[in-house]
Amino acid sequence: MGVLNVTPDSFSDGGLYLAPERAIQRGLELVRQGADWIDVGGESTRPGSQRISAEEELRRVLPVIRGLRRKLRSVPISTDTTKAEVAEQALRTGANILNDVSGLRFDPRLAEVARRYRAPLVLMHLRGRPETMQQKPFAQNIWRSLAEGLETSLRRALAAGVSRSQIILDPGLGFGKSRRQNYEILAGLARLQCFRLPILVGSSRKSFVQAIVAGESLEPSQVKRQAAFWPMQNSAPLAIADAAAVVAAILGGAHIVRVHDPEAVLTAVRVADAVLAANNPR
DSSP states (O other): OEEEEOOSOOTTTTTTTOSHHHHHHHHHHHHHTTOSSEEEESSOOSTTOOOOOHHHHHHHHHHHHHHHHHHOSSSOEEEEOSOHHHHHHHHHHTOOEEEETTTTSSOTHHHHHHHHHTOOEEEEOOOSOTTTTTSSOOOSSHHHHHHHHHHHHHHHHHHTTOOGGGEEEEOOTTSSOOHHHHHHHHHTGGGGGGGOSOBEEOOTTOHHHHHHHTTOOSSOSSOOOGGGGGGGTTOHHHHHHHHHHHHHHHHTTOSEEOBSOHHHHHHHHHHHHHHHHHTSOO
16 A cells, blocks of 8 residues: 655655645556555644544545546555545545544444445554544553454444445554554564454554664653654665565565555565465465
């Protein structure tokens, strides 16, 4: 999944693709770099971000989705939104997939939209809200929090009539988790196979990766704003670290990896896939 943020304030690429023409060109570039689908987001969910109206979000994403669909006839496009109104308009404009970082917590009506359009639905685990999610305390047991949160999201989707075959789960790395907890999830990702659903993992450029690249430990000695790590977002060391995290996710059972720079991780993805293939008897 190639990330295309059409926002002024996303943590990694906010403001770079706010103009629809630039965003469309970036979407085409992501596909050339190896992305299998494009995830268009019009509202930042970085730590400390503030909510925007559905009208503003639609103004940002609809021209981009429309333009990409004209040029990419067969490439899936998802919309990264928590609002049912935005989800429906995006599907009407040419999107195929819904990606809800709230796991139906913010707007349960989004499940009804997925049901009516038979659209695949990504349900992500999020503790709290983006405005405050990285403020302590974190969950004492991250696996219990993940299990309970994803089960609740899954029940809401199924109760609304969404088919299990439409659902993809995302453990929500960086969303209401401590640095160590993010790595615990990567290390134990196979535990999510109990849901018997596709797993999506997004670790790209996130502060818990950047912190390790910068020499930090799993246990921060002091509280630091995550933004302190963002300036290295396009560095070669971070690209290598992103590739390492992607390989860990794939070997742990991820079916989809969400990345900002497909070209930088594509070779690592191919090697990880080869390792998995070699482990399966012919």
